[in-house]
Amino acid sequence: MTKQNTKPNILVVNDDGITALGIKNLMEVMQELGNVVVVAPDSPQSGMGHAITIGKPIRFDKVELYPGVEMYKCSGTPVDCVKLAVNKIFKGKKPDLCVSGINHGLNNSINVLYSGTMSAAVEGAIEKIPSIGFSLDNFAADADFSFTKKYIKNICEQVLANGLPEGILLNVNFPKGDGLKGIKICRQANAKWMEEFDERKDPYNRPYYWLTGVFENFDKGEDTDVWALENGYVSVVPVQFDLTAHHAIQMLNSWNFSAKTQTYSNEKASKVSAPDGINLG
Numbered sequence: 001m002t003k004q005n006t007k008p009n010i011l012v013v014n015d016d017g018i019t020a021l022g023i024k025n026l027m028e029v030m031q032e033l034g035n036v037v038v039v040a041p042d043s044p045q046s047g048m049g050h051a052i053t054i055g056k057p058i059r060f061d062k063v064e065l066y067p068g069v070e071m072y073k074c075s076g077t078p079v080d081c082v083k084l085a086v087n088k089i090f091k092g093k094k095p096d097l098c099v100s101g102i103n104h105g106l107n108n109s110i111n112v113l114y115s116g117t118m119s120a121a122v123e124g125a126i127e128k129i130p131s132i133g134f135s136l137d138n139f140a141a142d143a144d145f146s147f148t149k150k151y152i153k154n155i156c157e158q159v160l161a162n163g164l165p166e167g168i169l170l171n172v173n174f175p176k177g178d179g180l181k182g183i184k185i186c187r188q189a190n191a192k193w194m195e196e197f198d199e200r201k202d203p204y205n206r207p208y209y210w211l212t213g214v215f216e217n218f219d220k221g222e223d224t225d226v227w228a229l230e231n232g233y234v235s236v237v238p239v240q241f242d243l244t245a246h247h248a249i250q251m252l253n254s255w256n257f258s259a260k261t262q263t264y265s266n267e268k269a270s271k272v273s274a275p276d277g278i279n280l281g
Contacts, residue, residue: 007033007034007035008033008034008035008095008096008097008160009034009035009037009090009095009096009097010030010033010034010035010036010037010095010096010097010098010099011037011039011082011085011086011090011095011097011098011099011124011129012026012027012030012036012037012038012039012040012099012100013038013039013040013078013081013082013085013098013099013100013120013121013124014026014040014041014078014100014101014102014103014117014120015041015044015045015046015048015078015100015103015115015116015117015119015120016044016045016046016103016104016117017040017041017042017043017044017045018038018040018041018042018063018065018071018073019065020040020044020104020141021104021141021142021143021145022101022102022103022104022136022143022145023038023040023101023102024066025102025145025146025148025149026099026101026102026134026152027066027069028149029149029152029153029156030097030099030156031069032153033097033153033156033157033160034096034097034160036069036070037070037071037072037085037089037090037095038069038070038071038072039071039072039074039081039082039084039085039089040071040072040073040074040078040081041073041074041075041076041077041078041081042059042073042074042075045077045078045116046103046105046115046116047114047115047116048077048078048079048116048119049113049114049115049116049119050079050119050122050123051077051079051116051119052076052077052079052080052083053075053076053077053080058074058075058076058080058084059074059075060072060073060074060075060076060084060088061073072084072085072089077116077119078100078116078117078119078120078123079116079119079120079122079123081120082098082120082123082124082127083123086127086129094127094128094129095129096129096130096160097129097130097131097132097156097159097160098120098121098124098125098127098129098130098131098132099121099131099132099133099134099152099156100117100118100120100121100124100131100132100133100134101117101133101134101135101136102134102135102136102145102148102152102174103115103117103133103134103135103136104136104138104139104140104141104143105135105136105137105138105139106135106136106137106173106229107133107135107171107173108135108171108173108188108189108191108225108226108229108235108237109188109189109190109191109192109217109224109225109226110188110191110192112171112188112237112239115133115135117133117134117135118133118135118171118239120133121133121169121170121171122169122239122241124169125164125167125168125169125241126241128166130159130160130163130164130169131164131169131170132155132156132159132169132170132171132172133169133170133171133172134148134152134172134173134174135171135172135173135174136148136173136174136176137173137174137175137176137229138176147174147177147178147180148174151172151174151180151183151234152172155170155172155183155236167240167241167242168238168239168240169238169239169240169241170236170237170238170239171188171225171235171236171237171238171239172234172235172236172237173225173229173234173235174229174234175229175230175232175233175234179232180232180233180234181231181232181233182233182234183233183234183236184228184233184234184235184236185236185237185238186223186224186225186227186228186235186236186237187221187223187224187225187237188224188225188237188239189217189219189221189224189225189226189227190217190218190219190224191216191217191218191219191226192216192218196211196212196213197209197210197211197212198210198211198212225237
């Protein structure tokens with residue numbers, strides 16, 4: 001894959017699968033900005049997080065879904081899609097932009113940790129590619145993505161023009177429905193799923209469990225992604241994959257970690273023998 005007419009090369013990925021309506025809409029916007037390559041899972045991979053395939057082969061095949069679009073389906077995870085694209089399609093000449101989505105369902109707050117959509121974008125950032133994940137508050141297979149397109153184009157144009165700091169990517173979420181008030185640059189809200197496991201019985205009367213729960217926001221700030229979405233704004237959160245809690249380093253350095261040698265008397269020491277009889281005491 002090489003640049004044509006100096007247009008940027010753009011990698012499009014997702015976690016909902018190559019036939020999802022969300023990736024079709026994202027691909028259409030990216031075609032207005034540059035040369036597009038689509039690499040996506042061959043089936044839905046929601047909730048995969050940053051999983052990679054290491055215990056079995058990965059299938060990777062070119063497909064013809066939309067005329068004139070270079071597309072590949074992958075049997076692996078969203079992160080596998082990015083890794084294969086960089087290694088096998090771009091062959092080390094990395095794309096100018098990696099976009100993931102548009103996800104059917106939000107990836108705000110704590111959801112960023114579970115999301116295959118965002119993990120694909122994170123992998124792009126790890127590869128030092130400016131990367132963005134896009135998600136919409138609508139799980140329907142026929143969700144209306146049309147009103148998101150102008151915002152997606154604007155955000156991508158800004159990233160292509162200005163770049164992103166190394167190690168930083170963007171998490172962009174859209175509320176459901178048209179009539180958005182604009183874009184809010186936010187922080188991640190302190191919120192989580194209050195999970196339950198619904199116990200059910202299969203036809204053989206054996207129990208199985210279905211994960212359920214409600215999303216609870218503990219954060220009353222008006223600068224969060226949850227607040228922005230609830231109030232009709234597009235939320236844009238800068239995300240980093242360096243999970244170091246830098247503010248806690250000074251505290252931990254104040255702790256006493258010096259190891260003290262403890263001597264046991266022969267009476268208290270226990271002897272353990274290896275299977276071949278060698279004394280390990």
